[in-house]
Amino acid sequence: MTVGFVMLCHEALNRAAQVARHWAERDCPVVIHVDRRVADKRFDRLVAAMSGYPNVTFSERRRCEWGTWSLVEATQLAVDKMLHQFPEVRHVYLASGSCLPLRPVEELKAYLDRHHDVDFIESVTTEDVPWTVGGLDAERFTLRFPFSWKRRRRLFDTYVRLQRRVGFRRRIPPGLEPHMGSQWWCLTRRTLTRIQDSPERAAHERYFRRVWIPDESYYQTLVRQHSERIESRSLTLSKFDFQGKPHVFYDDHLQLLHRSDCFVARKIWPWSDRLYDVFLKGGDGMARRAEPNPGKIDRIFAKAVERRTRGRSGLYMQSRFPNRGWENGVTCAPYSVLHGFGDLIEDFPTWLHRATDCRVHGHLFGPDRAEFADGQRVYTGALSDSVDLRDYNPEAFLTSLLWNTRGERQSFLYGPRDTGGILSLMVADPNAQISVVSGAWAVPLFRSAQDFAAVRREAARLQKIESAQLALLRSGQTKARVRIWSMADFVEAPMEPLQSIIDEIGTRAARNVSEAPTMVDLTGFGQFLQNLKNEGMQPHLMGDFPVNPNYDPAPAEPRRRPYLMR
Structure with a gap:
């Protein structure tokens, strides 16, 4: 039994090919979905580069757009192909083309063998989600979102306000309790098969097609119905800033990535040659049995967010300068x-x-x-x-x-x-x-x-x-x-x-x-x-100054009391 990787790719296909070869050479099947918006010539070059690996295949392509159902559909197509074409796969690991393995594949296989019945997916209820950015928590499940947030922002916002004004609310399908979490998961074959072959799949898809950012809620919700054992955490290191944008890792983050003990990290800068050389070619030379723990570096990310949003006292940074009140202290010193x-x-x-x-x-x-x-x-x-x-x-x-x-x-x-x-x-x-x-x-x-x-x-x-x-x-x-x-x-x-x-x-x-x-x-x-x-001007801020401070009139001679002579 082994682990298979589903890769969602849309850019830096040369790096995606590197990672796919790394996994394929270690007996891990790989199914790659390439965004339909990628030019056919680039796609054909990637197919040619993977032609020598029988355990690497490509799923049907879809045009993907952030925050829409298309990302879930692309994942479903790749997962279906993985389950039907590679029966030896016990766990399916979802990754992106910008992901990079941080630990040897053998360590991941051994770890999943010890947790053979565990689904690793971040899955929490909307009341317990502190990281949503954009003002939509539970509303992403009760309103409709037919318009692209990135391409048609004004129409998106107008339609949301209209639904709020008229009091529109969608009905959540019976038996579903919406959950949210990271898009990057590692699920067992059993759980994925139950989700993919569910008789209610069509009804669930109709509902989630109009949910905002369904790739962070579709599998996260349905896994609660079909999984026997859930670990609500991701094995992938994926950090986001205060605006909800993913942190990008560069060569100088090498030691930071080591400390996380995670198996995979995203999002890696495509030109980080040192990271790819260390983790793919030479390895880090450090065998670890530690639990993946991205929380170990949360303190560093919290400091980075604070430095970006608050800055140093008295230093006016580009990220805050025009916004009065955003400065961290008006000046830097007494x-x-x-x-x-x-x-x-x-x-x-x-x-x-x-x-x-x-x-x-x-x-x-x-x-x-x-x-x-x-x-x-x-x-x-x-x-x-x-x-x-x-x-x-x-x-x-x-x-x-x-x-x-x-x-x-x-x-x-x-x-x-x-x-x-x-x-x-x-x-x-x-x-x-x-x-x-x-x-x-x-x-x-x-x-x-x-x-x-x-x-x-x-x-x-x-x-x-x-x-x-x-x-x-x-x-x-x-x-x-x-x-x-x-x-x-x-x-x-x-x-x-x-x-x-x-x-x-x-x-x-x-x-x-x-x-x-x-x-x-x-x-x-x-x-x-x-x-x-x-001259008619009353100076009142100086206090009381006498007109002639040296004037000292002589004291009058005291009158003597009369007395009676006898």
């Missing part, structure tokens, strides 16, 4: 945004760099240029300081900067004069640590020599912008870590906020600040704010 500090402290980036060893940039989103640290014009990753390039996509500018410099903490100045669109990204980013001194934008106006009317207009504009920014920072949807001080509070006690920033972003061991920064001269700033008020 960074600090310092709002207002550069207006109050002389050469603040240099001082903070000395205190923390952190990379501190100027106004990366300033109106004139991206102020990279040390005055650089082009920064890591070929990022230009050009305003036009930066503002074409400011979010990509920031995420690229952080990705290109991962491993080094980045900090930069920000304010109401800068490009405002980037703030919404930073507010939604858990990696962002935003420290704000509100109202500090008024200090450069105070120190400027502009006409006061122009100063007033600019102050009103900047205050309006910063008010909107503060409202965004205080919103309930903020995921960034935000701390806000008014300018008056900061000027009164600057070291406490600065110490908290240093403790947060410093790469050195936490320690107290040893070098105090040089604050700008704010003499007369209170009077400046009063002048703005006198």
Whole structure:
């Protein structure tokens, strides 16, 4: 007794011939079905290549299309020929032209001898199927699918919606409980004969002709009626991605295929010469009696799916880029945004760099240029300081900067004069640590020599912008870590906020600040704010600054209490 192979082929016929010869030379009958869409010249070459093998034959050809009954019909024709032409076959193994044997045929024969009455087929009820992709589980058995999903997608979807709207439901034939599973099975002659010769075969075929993807449900359902012992698993390694498309194996998957202990794998890239050489010509030199266990490599495939769908934090991949919300983290690393500090402290980036060893940039989103640290014009990753390039996509500018410099903490100045669109990204980013001194934008106006009317207009504009920014920072949807001080509070006690920033972003061991920064001269700033008020503009983000902080009126002489002389 032996095992026979049914092969469904439609492309890479040269590789299919290689595999068929491998099995035929080891006394395994092979029945090949070639898709009717394959050119006759290619088919004739395959027939000629197999002419020297009496145990290789071809079944009647059918035009096959994914998801349709034609695949089941092609399988039935090949199985019928196998059962009638090769009576010594005890198990029939269904494979495709892109399948590749991973273990010696002798091991497969010995394994099936130990399980001579077992049908190996994945067969589970629709309620227990977690892998269906496309929104159709039980509905594939209760609706009709006369149109091709691949060629006539719009008509397919329209007809499905129409059936749902009118409440149409097909009647499942009596005695059938729909099951689903992998198309690739290994069934006993007894079970296949019962299915093929069943008196209800015509009724079953009429029903499954209008089931969606019947090659994953026809044998999987009927085997429950006729099998004496089922192992609901496949002996073929076949993995699918999150879109329901099969994973393709290449030469660099050699060790992965070894680890699966499966007898056959699909889908193999036709140009994987090393895989075909190792598994067909030389063998792997490893005799194994292990159970086929594709679950051993499920963890690797799960990681691959996660990497493809989620990617790495802060890396915007082609598979997700246009879809907002698909990114795995907005940015790849923590960074600090310092709002207002550069207006109050002389050469603040240099001082903070000395205190923390952190990379501190100027106004990366300033109106004139991206102020990279040390005055650089082009920064890591070929990022230009050009305003036009930066503002074409400011979010990509920031995420690229952080990705290109991962491993080094980045900090930069920000304010109401800068490009405002980037703030919404930073507010939604858990990696962002935003420290704000509100109202500090008024200090450069105070120190400027502009006409006061122009100063007033600019102050009103900047205050309006910063008010909107503060409202965004205080919103309930903020995921960034935000701390806000008014300018008056900061000027009164600057070291406490600065110490908290240093403790947060410093790469050195936490320690107290040893070098105090040089604050700008704010003499007369209170009077400046009063002048703005006198001109009709109400500056309210700075806190309470007295008009004359040096004014100290002499205390009035206390009145003496009268007393009575006796």
